[in-house]
Amino acid sequence: MTKRADGKEKRSRILESACEVFAEKGYHAATVADICQRAGANVAAVNYYFTDKSALYVEAWQQAYKQSSRPGSPEVADISPEEQLRIYIHSLIKNFSDHDANGQFARLYLMELVNPTGLIHNLWHELIEPMRKVLLGIISEIMGAEVTAETVLFCDMSIVNQCRTLLTVRRSDLEYLLAQPLSVDLINRLADHIITFSLAGIKAVGKSKN
Amino acid sequence: MTKRADGKEKRSRILESACEVFAEKGYHAATVADICQRAGANVAAVNYYFTDKSALYVEAWQQAYKQSSRPGSPEVADISPEEQLRIYIHSLIKNFSDHDANGQFARLYLMELVNPTGLIHNLWHELIEPMRKVLLGIISEIMGAEVTAETVLFCDMSIVNQCRTLLTVRRSDLEYLLAQPLSVDLINRLADHIITFSLAGIKAVGKSKN
DNA sequence: AGATTTCTTAAATGATGATTTAAAATATTA
DNA sequence: TAATATTTTAAATCATCATTTAAGAAATCT
Numbered sequence: 001m002t003k004r005a006d007g008k009e010k011r012s013r014i015l016e017s018a019c020e021v022f023a024e025k026g027y028h029a030a031t032v033a034d035i036c037q038r039a040g041a042n043v044a045a046v047n048y049y050f051t052d053k054s055a056l057y058v059e060a061w062q063q064a065y066k067q068s069s070r071p072g073s074p075e076v077a078d079i080s081p082e083e084q085l086r087i088y089i090h091s092l093i094k095n096f097s098d099h100d101a102n103g104q105f106a107r108l109y110l111m112e113l114v115n116p117t118g119l120i121h122n123l124w125h126e127l128i129e130p131m132r133k134v135l136l137g138i139i140s141e142i143m144g145a146e147v148t149a150e151t152v153l154f155c156d157m158s159i160v161n162q163c164r165t166l167l168t169v170r171r172s173d174l175e176y177l178l179a180q181p182l183s184v185d186l187i188n189r190l191a192d193h194i195i196t197f198s199l200a201g202i203k204a205v206g207k208s209k210n
Numbered sequence: 211m212t213k214r215a216d217g218k219e220k221r222s223r224i225l226e227s228a229c230e231v232f233a234e235k236g237y238h239a240a241t242v243a244d245i246c247q248r249a250g251a252n253v254a255a256v257n258y259y260f261t262d263k264s265a266l267y268v269e270a271w272q273q274a275y276k277q278s279s280r281p282g283s284p285e286v287a288d289i290s291p292e293e294q295l296r297i298y299i300h301s302l303i304k305n306f307s308d309h310d311a312n313g314q315f316a317r318l319y320l321m322e323l324v325n326p327t328g329l330i331h332n333l334w335h336e337l338i339e340p341m342r343k344v345l346l347g348i349i350s351e352i353m354g355a356e357v358t359a360e361t362v363l364f365c366d367m368s369i370v371n372q373c374r375t376l377l378t379v380r381r382s383d384l385e386y387l388l389a390q391p392l393s394v395d396l397i398n399r400l401a402d403h404i405i406t407f408s409l410a411g412i413k414a415v416g417k418s419k420n
Numbered sequence: 421a422g423a424t425t426t427c428t429t430a431a432a433t434g435a436t437g438a439t440t441t442a443a444a445a446t447a448t449t450a
Numbered sequence: 451t452a453a454t455a456t457t458t459t460a461a462a463t464c465a466t467c468a469t470t471t472a473a474g475a476a477a478t479c480t
Contacts, residue, residue, distance in 0.1 A: 010427080026325055028239040032468060042429050047469060113378055114324055115236055153388060154403040161371045161378070168323055168371070178363060193364040196418050197411035204410030205403060220457080242438060252459055257439060 011049045013039040018060040023107035027057055027117045054119050061108055061120050065127055068095065068105035071134065081141035085202075086195050088135060089159065093191040096166040097182070103167070110167045135159065142199075143206040155202050162194045221259045223249040228270040233317035237267055237327045264329050271318055271330050275337055278305065278315035281344065291351035295412075296405050298345060299373065303401040306376040307392070313377070320377045345369065352409075353416040365412050372404045 017038035021030045032053050036043045050056040071091040079087075095102040109128070112120060139155045140147070166174075166187075175182055227248035231240045242263050246253045260266040281301040289297075305312040319338070322330060349365045350357070376384075376397075385392055 026236070026238070028236075029325060031466085033466095043468080044429070044470080045427085048427075051469095053468065110324065110378070113380070113383075114320065115239060116380065150388060150399070151403070154400060155407070157375045158372045158404065158407050161375050162368045164374075164378070165367045165371050168320070168374070170323070170326065173323075178360060189360070190364060193361070193415060194368065196414050197365070197368050198407075200410040200414030201407035205406050208406050241436085243436095253438080254440080254459070255457085258457075261439095263438065 010039070010041050010045060014041055014045060014049060014056070015059060015063050018056050019064045019104045019108070022057060022060050023064070023104040023111070026111040026115060027119070028115075032056075054117075057117065057119055058123070061105075061123060064101070064105035064108050065123075067101040069102055070131055071095075081138050082199060084138045085142065085199065088138060089163065089195050089198065090191050092160070092163045093166065093187060093194065096163055097187050106167055110164065132156065139202060142202050147206060151205060155198075155205060158201060159194070159198050162198065166190075220249070220251050220255060224251055224255060224259060224266070225269060225273050228266050229274045229314045229318070232267060232270050233274070233314040233321070236321040236325060237329070238325075242266075264327075267327070267329055268333070271315075271333060274311070274315035274318050275333075277311040279312055280341055281305075291348050292409060294348045295352065295409065298348060299369065299405050299408065300401050302370070302373045303376065303397060303404065306373055307397050316377055320374065342366065349412060352412055357416060361415060365408075365415060368411060369404070369408050372408065376400075 014035065018030075018035050020038065021035045024030075032043055032046050035056075036045060039045075046053065046056055050059060069091070071088045096106050097103065135156050136152055139152050139159075143152065143155070169177075171182055178186065180186060224245065228240075228245050230248065231245045234240075242253055242256050245266075246255060249255075256263065256266055260269060279301070281298045306316050307313065345366055346362055349362050349369075353362065353365070379387075381392055388396065390396060
């Protein structure tokens with residue numbers, strides 16, 4: 001006997017709100033009831049479709065990852081590494097400021113970083129490491145070969161953590177600090193700021209290491 | 211009848227481990243049982259001394275704040291703002307890498323930022339705002355008067371978030387990434403990196419805005 | 421339609437963790 | 451030391467959630 005047509009709809013609605021709630025509150029503070037409520041589903045559905053809160057969490061991770069548009073290695077060809085960095089930072093900032101699909105994975109990642117559940121140990125290397133490689137490559141190119149892995153890594157951390165501002169600080173707090181609504185324009189200005197700041201930073205660090 | 215001499219000892223032991231546990235796991239994931247266990251106290255002691263988990267949390271915040279050595283406004287006098295920034299970043303990094311007293315407040319702050327409990331709304335402005343003012347002042351001085359409040363704020367965010375690397379990433383993960391133990395020396399190199407990176411960043415942003 | 425399987429639900433059960441209670445232990449003062 | 455106040459404890463209670471159950475509703479297939 002085959003599956004029902006409507007079948008997986010509720011399942012995916014649950015998965016969707018799981019992404020939302022876990023991203024917002026982290027694993028512990030999120031409740032199954034909350035997730036199901038948002039999905040318009042009965043709590044038992046979590047067990048039916050996913051067996052567990054923890055299994056749901058893992059699936060939510062994978063789901064959020066799949067849906068996130070990661071800054072891919074920009075087609076090398078004739079683009080200068082500086083330009084690549086610009087593109088990379090812009091896409092990072094765009095992702096991080098997004099509250100759906102894209103932003104969710106980044107938030108899940110941050111929450112796991114800050115208070116690890118230990119549930120996604122396997123995924124970690126598989127998903128995160130390749131993402132890092134891209135930025136590391138770009139930085140290396142900008143700095144030239146003379147420079148140590150440590151220095152490149154420091155620059156990577158400098159850049160990524162600047163961008164994480166948007167994940168760390170609540171929208172309302174950010175708006176309060178900046179005394180203005182979080183418009184697309186503001187986001188773009190922030191991205192440009194980080195680009196200018198970081199390019200100069202990289203150059204300076206590169207120079208001081210030779 | 212007066213208080214007992216041994217009285218407040220257990221109380222302060224509980225407060226101490228509350229700082230530890232809350233800093234490590236955040237409000238939700240932390241359990242009263244865990245806190246009391248570490249303090250060698252009975253769970254009921256929390257109620258006796260603090261009435262509540264939530265009240266304990268608030269006190270832990272205040273305690274951690276008091277114990278943290280905040281980067282004070284370096285005595286102005288003849289120190290250049292650049293030098294002030296160096297000192298500031300060093301002390302920030304030192305605090306953030308510390309796992310006792312100092313680091314605890316910074317971690318509590320981060321955890322609250324990332325997933326607010328709403329329990330310390332009052333303290334927020336009172337404690338956090340003054341801290342920010344110092345760095346904002348230094349940056350303003352470096353950039354000169356020509357520059358907008360937004361630009362100064364962006365720089366502030368760039369710097370603080372770079373330093374937050376140490377709060378965000380678990381020690382073991384950091385050691386894995388850097389392929390070396392987290393020595394005092396490494397911390398210092400990181401601080402120096404952030405200083406060089408940020409000074410150049412500030413200058414570049416300042417120039418591009420004139 | 422009738423048989424079969426998939427979904428959905430309300431309510432029950434269990435587990436974990438916070439909070440309370442009431443009695444026991446320990447210190448202080450006179 | 452006796453009287454009194456403070457602190458500590460084990461066990462009970464309560465609340466919140468996660469998880470299971472068992473029965474009903476809705477599709478699908480023959």
